[in-house]
Amino acid sequence: MCGIVAYIGKQTAYDIIIKGLKRLEYRGYDSAGVALHNSKSLNVYKKKGKVADLETFIDDKDISGSIGIGHTRWATHGPPNDINSHPHQSGNKDFALVHNGIIENYAVLKEELTQRGHQFLSDTDTEVLIHLIEEIYTNSKKSLTLFEAVRIALNEVIGAYAIVVINKNNPNELIAARKSSPLVVGIGEGEFFLASDATPMVEFTKNVVYLEDGEIAHLSLETGLKIKTVANQEKTPYIHELEMHLETLEKGGFDHFMLKEIYEQPQSIHDSMRGRLRSSKSMVSLGGIKDYEEKIVQAKRLIFVACGTSWHAGLVGEYLFEDLARIPVEVEYASEFRYRNPIINEDDVVIAISQSGETADTLAAIKMAKEKGATIVGICNVVGSSISRLTDCGSYTHAGPEIGVASTKAFTAQVTVLTLMALMIGKKKGTITNQRFNRLLVELESIPEKLESVLTLDSVIKKIASTYKDSSNALYLGRGINFPVALEGALKLKEISYIHAEGYPAAEMKHGPIALIDEEMPVFVIATQDTSYEKVVSNIQEVKARKGKVIAIITKGDKDVKEIADHYMEIPLTDSLLVPLLATVPFQLLSYHVAVMRECNVDQPRNLAKSVTVE
Ligand code: AGP
Secondary structure: OOEEEEEEOOOOHHHHHHHHHHHOHHHOOOEEEEEEEOOOOEEEEEEEOOHHHHHHHHOOOOOOOOEEEEEEEOOOOOOOOOOOOOOEEOOOOOEEEEEEEEEOOHHHHHHHHHHOOOOOOOOOHHHHHHHHHHHHHHHOOOOOOHHHHHHHHHOOOOEEEEEEEEEOOOOOEEEEEEEEOOOEEEEEOOEEEEEOOOOOOOOOOOEEEEOOOOEEEEEEOOOEEEEEEOOOOEEOOOOEEOOOOHHHHHOOOOOOHHHHHHHOHHHHHHHHHOOOEEHHHOEEOOHHHHHHHHHHHOOOEEEEEEOHHHHHHHHHHHHHHHHHOOOOEEEEEHHHHOOOOOOOOOOEEEEEEEOOOOOHHHHHHHHHHHHOOOEEEEEEOOOOOHHHHHOOEEEEOOOOOOOOOOOOHHHHHHHHHHHHHHHHHHHHHOOOOHHHHHHHHHHHHHHHHHHHHHHOOHHHHHHHHHHHOOOOEEEEEEOHHHHHHHHHHHHHHHHHHOOEEEEEEHHHHHHOHHHHOOOOOEEEEEEOOOOOHHHHHHHHHHHHHOOOEEEEEEEOOOOHHHHHOOEEEEEOOOOHHHHHHHHHHHHHHHHHHHHHHOOOOOOOOOOOOOOOOOO
């Protein structure tokens, strides 16, 4: 995700834009930039770092002008640095553009434009788009308006975008467009605003138009707001009146970033698969590990190294890789691995999993593994992060910034990438039949939609939370690939509601934890339809026999567990290997509601940091 702000009107554009970018930093904060037109020149200032760093950089620059565009970046293509920051300019410097999204076919477009003489300064997909617009505007047979050139260019683009384009030769217009990434138009008195959400404009106007997918907007003080589709159909803008407060707006209408990020998961899982999975072509492609695919295929052992929630994702990865790719897997706590003087061989592949890409223990562990000759693969969410830069190869999770300290969408995105990786390696090794491969691809593509239906359980889960919010302890049980989900559910509850919770393999209960069961102990169980279902039902009966309270996650249509559990949450049927992607979310919602009812600080729980960069 990135943050976009643009302005055309009677005020100093820079003041509006820089303030708006600060409000959008939750969308991305690795670099920022502005393009300001003062009717004489188009001035572009951009640099790596936060918006405050840009502000310092611009301190002595010309910031005049009543039209401008601004951007705060969450890198997806090209590491965070000055040259990859937005705005990006056309080769002739006549146009500048800011972009939020991913252009999947940028490499093909870049190749074509390079052959036509375009030279690129950055590694970004965004720069390709502004060169394409320039190419169409400059070299079309008939003379085109910038609006037309943008429309034609967007017909050649595959992917997601929210863009704003400014024209050096016509400082009275802004062109904006969106597809899959949000863009809001603010309509003021003699002024227009554009932003990724309404927070930068809410103090100036309550009248907004939410651009729809495939729409292009032309904003001009002379002709006002005009909207067309990329197919060239006129659209009548529908003006909403904003009711939300600034604080709520920053969280997209949610009370907390954590809840917003839980609800973003259908989109973030979709984004982590974007351009990497095509069931119709029986294709999984992870470009970031292409050069090392053979190395992974030949690996004698995979060693997952991570901390916390990312370690739980590694445990899910163990089940995925051993089942689909038949490669032995070890999952290591980074803090233990780095001090144990482990035996590491050159045909070992170490896979580091980290949302922040800055966790000190994980960083130290892979440095050690690299020194011992292992190949290092990264699965990170922050492009250009320390861990991602240390690895030999890797795949970004593309979950977008995760602000809530308790990891939610990053976890399901990590599991999604691990699933894609295991499928790709298993297919290459021939350890998975084509039929199972294709069936899993189709099922994986259906997960975002199935997750939408899981999210409709929210009110049911809130009721369950109110029943158990005063518990002192809780037990989470799961078998097989759902054992890590039990661990993750327990971690979520303890880290944001401060209730002591433990995750266990369900069969382990009788080896000790069953002594804890009484009517005060809620036991959360993943009891979905799979090979271990009957055994899990027995475990539930063991708990009930000791007056324990059972809250079960079950497959929609289940009848047996419904009869014996105190509460249940029904999730859609999916392949047993993909259940973690669905079963995790009820536990996320449960811990969220319990924490809110206990008046805990959900987004910044006590004693915790979003990224543990100290040992
Ligand atoms: C999970 O909710 C916690 N925020 C924490 O366990 C986190 O997963 C761990 O610190 C690892 O962080 P990383 O993924 O950024 O490396």
